[in-house]
Amino acid sequence: MDINGKYCIVGVGHTAYGRLPGRTAVNLTVEAIRNAIDDSGIDKSEIDAVLTKYPTSNFQSLFSTRVSQALGVYPKVTATLDQAGASNIGLIAYAIFCIEAGLCSAAVVSYGDNPLTGTRAVYGGRPAGATYGGDEAVSGMTGAPCGYALIAQRYRFEYGLKEEQLGTIATTFRRHASLNPNAQYRDPMSMEDYLNARWVAEPFRLFDCCPVTDGAAAVVVTSAERARALKKAPVYVMGFGQGHPSWDLPQRPVWTTTGAAISGPAALRMAGIGVSDVDFAELYDCFTIVPIVTLEDYGFCKKGEGPEYIGGGRIDLAGELPLNTSGGLLSETGMPGMQLIVEAVRQLRGEAGPRQVRDPEIGIVSNQGGIMTTHATLVLRR
Amino acid sequence: MTAEYAKPLPLRTEENAPYINGLKEKQVRLQRCGGCGRFRYPPSQFCPSCLSDEAEWQGVSGRGTVYSFIIVHQLYHPGFREDIPYSVAVVELDEGPRLTANIVGCANDDLRIGMPVQADFFQAAPDAVILKFRPA
Numbered sequence: 001m002d003i004n005g006k007y008c009i010v011g012v013g014h015t016a017y018g019r020l021p022g023r024t025a026v027n028l029t030v031e032a033i034r035n036a037i038d039d040s041g042i043d044k045s046e047i048d049a050v051l052t053k054y055p056t057s058n059f060q061s062l063f064s065t066r067v068s069q070a071l072g073v074y075p076k077v078t079a080t081l082d083q084a085g086a087s088n089i090g091l092i093a094y095a096i097f098c099i100e101a102g103l104c105s106a107a108v109v110s111y112g113d114n115p116l117t118g119t120r121a122v123y124g125g126r127p128a129g130a131t132y133g134g135d136e137a138v139s140g141m142t143g144a145p146c147g148y149a150l151i152a153q154r155y156r157f158e159y160g161l162k163e164e165q166l167g168t169i170a171t172t173f174r175r176h177a178s179l180n181p182n183a184q185y186r187d188p189m190s191m192e193d194y195l196n197a198r199w200v201a202e203p204f205r206l207f208d209c210c211p212v213t214d215g216a217a218a219v220v221v222t223s224a225e226r227a228r229a230l231k232k233a234p235v236y237v238m239g240f241g242q243g244h245p246s247w248d249l250p251q252r253p254v255w256t257t258t259g260a261a262i263s264g265p266a267a268l269r270m271a272g273i274g275v276s277d278v279d280f281a282e283l284y285d286c287f288t289i290v291p292i293v294t295l296e297d298y299g300f301c302k303k304g305e306g307p308e309y310i311g312g313g314r315i316d317l318a319g320e321l322p323l324n325t326s327g328g329l330l331s332e333t334g335m336p337g338m339q340l341i342v343e344a345v346r347q348l349r350g351e352a353g354p355r356q357v358r359d360p361e362i363g364i365v366s367n368q369g370g371i372m373t374t375h376a377t378l379v380l381r382r
Numbered sequence: 383m384t385a386e387y388a389k390p391l392p393l394r395t396e397e398n399a400p401y402i403n404g405l406k407e408k409q410v411r412l413q414r415c416g417g418c419g420r421f422r423y424p425p426s427q428f429c430p431s432c433l434s435d436e437a438e439w440q441g442v443s444g445r446g447t448v449y450s451f452i453i454v455h456q457l458y459h460p461g462f463r464e465d466i467p468y469s470v471a472v473v474e475l476d477e478g479p480r481l482t483a484n485i486v487g488c489a490n491d492d493l494r495i496g497m498p499v500q501a502d503f504f505q506a507a508p509d510a511v512i513l514k515f516r517p518a
Contacts, residue, residue: 131390131391132390132391132392132393132394133390133391133392133393134392134393135392135481135482135483136470136482137390137459138389138390138391138392138512139470139482139483139484140389140454140458140459140461140462140465140468140470140484141452141454141458141470141482142458142459143458145456146452146454146458146470149452150450150451150452150472151450153450153451153452153495154449154450154495157450157495157496198455199453199455199456199467200455200456201452201453201454201455201456202452202453202455202467203452204452248424249472250423250449250472250479250480250481250482251423251424251479251480255450
């Protein structure tokens with residue numbers, strides 16, 4: 001099955017990002033899908049597949065069917081996927097498989113959740129009186145920051161890692177967010193600001209961790225043939241990949257190489273390109289260590305060289321590999337990954353305004369979830 | 383031991399009961415696979431290496447090394463308020479499996495990856511012992 005160049009993302013949309021009280025995962029998702037459909041110029045009656053990532057903070061069964069009902073769509077294909085933060089790319093792959101198989105012709109792929117104003121128990125913090133738990137709860141370690149901090153500490157031991165190198169990730173992405181009107185955090189952040197922020201779980205300070213936010217984002221996927229008649233320039237899917245370490249962190253044999261090492265090369269192989277052909281990257285950055293490890297695992301640099309690789313302006317908008325041009329999870333919004341796909345599409349269309357990378361042809365996106373438990377990669381071209 | 387122990391206690395399940403009971407007898411007890419001989423954790427019906435469902439519970443040394451650790455400053459559970467900043471480590475036992483636990487008897491600044499540690503058993507409640515580790 002040759003996928004490269006046969007399918008396109010033709011529309012992107014999202015809600016405001018931040019504190020959105022009174023909203024639900026379903027109505028946020030519908031707003032994002034409506035905006036993506038409008039952006040594509042496709043008629044809603046053509047949408048015959050509705051695919052959703054489950055709302056992280058409020059797992060509910062049959063979520064995609066509720067979204068379908070709220071959209072007024074009677075889909076030929078619908079599904080909700082659980083690959084945590086890797087789900088968005090997993091769903092784009094699923095959409096392409098179903099279109100290729102003739103089951104449907106135009107899919108919306110979406111994520112929406114309201115963990116900030118709804119329930120956020122899944123992100124850590126437990127009410128008093130929760131008196132029984134597993135080893136992590138018993139030892140006072142709850143939530144994703146602790147897990148990723150354990151990985152960062154191990155990385156530092158194996159390869160070396162300076163706090164300013166994590167700070168380069170946080171401050172660079174904030175600078176990019178300052179040029180993005182949709183970003184939740186646009187105030188400038190200096191290295192001093194980064195280093196002076198409070199500790200969360202050493203080696204992580206506050207700005208090593210992405211925020212918890214409400215919001216939704218969506219894309220429309222269809223065939224290249226259909227895409228050519230639509231109003232905006234199509235963005236072609238060149239390749240995708242997955243790799244899922246899956247095991248709970250303690251028993252996982254290796255912590256500093258992730259599913260990206262399988263997923264990235266698979267996606268690049270499908271795309272028929274190498275990393276030197278990539279003009280910019282939008283890499284999942286729930287915590288500052290993650291894009292550093294992902295760059296290594298994708299082959300942009302050797303294992304252990306990531307902390308040096310991101311220095312010297314290389315990941316700035318005008319650098320050799322502009323990285324997280326909209327601010328990423330760390331500064332645009334803590335949403336798990338769909339915003340990175342939206343931004344890659346905008347960059348390839350030349351719609352990114354003051355943060356536009358110069359004339360990009362190919363972009364790579366990573367999604368990952370859990371504690372580096374899942375990983376997926378998407379390669380796009382204009 | 384205190385009746386006011388305010389932190390989470392180990393959740394006992396059908397699968398982990400022998401482990402929890404081992405702690406009460408001040409012993410780290412793990413499943414050892416009858417098929418491939420590997421020790422494993424967390425407890426499970428089937429060995430994730432060879433999928434054998436034959437296993438026996440054996441006491442292990444309680445010795446290991448720190449594989450990684452963090453110093454927690456954020457308040458995640460009100461019971462830990464007085465302990466902040468406190469360390470949590472993943473300890474690799476000499477027998478292979480890795481366990482998550484607090485380290486006692488070691489200042490946060492002195493904690494190092496690779497440091498040899500030894501199991502330590504903390505009586506948190508009359509019917510609950512929590513595994514911790516201290517420098518060996």
